[in-house]
Amino acid sequence: MSRIQPEFKSLALLFAICVTGAVPDASAQGSEGLTGVYSNKGGTLAIVEGSNETLVHFSGSFPQGSSAGTCDCALVVQKKTVTNWSLHxxxxxxxxxxxxxxxxxVLESGPSPSCCGAGYPGKxxxxxxxxxxxxxxxxxxxxxxxHASDAANTPRKAFVVSGDAVEAYVDPVEPDFLAARFQGPQKATAGLLKREDLDCAAEGAPTAAKAPVAADKLQPFAGTWVELTRQGKGFVVLKPCSAATRSFTVKPATGEVxxxxxxxxxxMKVTSVEAGKGAGAWxxxxxxxxxxxxALQWKTADAAKGTVTVNSPDLFSQSHDYVRQEKKSAFPSKQETGCDEFER
Structure with missing residues (x-):
């Protein structure tokens, strides 16, 4: 049987509610709540609602010069209304x-949020x-x-025991703590649980996971490919401000990119390789x-120069031209200008 113990005596809990305003009004949640994972083309919004607090995790990417900036934000709801939540x-x-x-x-930030790279548009x-x-x-x-969602991840009194099932947002970057909730008979407890204390191997659809393709099928794509940036009538290898040059590495031995x-x-795991339309297309x-x-669309641009063009709905939606790392010296290298504004 699950054992969720209250974190505060009744008077202390009432005091905490008055001071922080972090405990949501049931009317602000709706009858079914908003717990779940939502996505758009560039990111993910995870909501973990409990009777004691609500946790929100936002991750995404955005254009940053010729590269991509990122956000990775663990937020706590401070105040809720039916249509508006305040978070920090x-x-x-x-x-x-x-x-x-x-x-x-619609998620909006103040100016220059610390969990996002420079130039985040704020919405x-x-x-x-x-x-x-x-x-x-x-x-x-x-x-x-x-554990609490403060800077120290302070331990709380509430706990779950072996065999209990909890709902959790499994962040792809594998943090030490996961935002999770446990649904008890009368209330749901939300907070952070140690990743190492949970078995999330069965997460996702019940169907068997697709196996990576055989190494020999990936061998023609093997190696590291470095992004090329069009400049004038040609290409350069551009070093962006406050970021590494984009690249990707195909690893036949593990079936990964x-x-x-x-x-x-x-x-990403490579689960299929099929011929595309036209010569050199996959x-x-x-x-x-x-x-x-x-789906990653791949086409050989110039076999002698080792260049390819790629496209996909997400990862390669704004980055298309690449060269084999061992042949990138044939292209001039250039530092992106205007970097001082990213350093302020």
Missing amino acids: QAGEEDAWTLRVNPKQF DSFARSTAKPLSICKVKVSKAGF EVQLGQEATT VLGLTAADGKPE
Whole structure:
């Protein structure tokens, strides 16, 4: 049987509610709540609602010069109304607002949020129709305690025990703590649980995961490919401001593609390779850790120069021209101008 113990005596709890305003009004949640994972072309919004607090995680990318900037924001709801939530990031002064509209969420930040790269436009929207449930994880230790969403991840008194099932947002970057909730008989407890205390291997669809393609099929694509930036009538290898040059590495031995996005990297499994339309054209089926598929359109541009053009709905939607790393010296290298504004 699950054992969720209250964190405060009744008077202390009432005092905490009055001081922080962090405990949501049931009317602000709606009868079914808003817990789930929502997505748009460039990012993800995860909402984890509990009777005690609501946690929100936002991750996404945005154009940053010729590269891509990123956001990775763990937020806590401070105040809720039916249509407007006020949020903040633990240990930071950043103020965020989430507008809850009938068909979409609109997330807005103050100027220069600390959890985003320079130049973040300050606004993202997510259609509510994209909702997916949180992952189901089982507690694998005798007792797993909840932690607060403050800078120190302060331990709380509430806990779950071995075998309990909790809903959790499994962040692809694999943090030490996951935002999770446990639904008890009368209330849901939300907070952070240690990733190592949970078994989330069964997360996602119950169907068997697709296996990566055989190494020999990936061998023609193997190696590291570096982004080229068109300049005038030719291309250069551009070093962006405050970021690495975009690249990706195809690894036949593991059946994976590691994509360097500039300020962070992600790894996708290659689950299919099919011939495309025309000579030198291929379609690589990629699958993310959360099971999200993505088709990578690949075409050889100049075999002698080692250049290719690629395209996909997400990872390569704004970055298309690449050269084999060992042949990039044939192209001039150039530092992006105007970097001083990113350093202020």
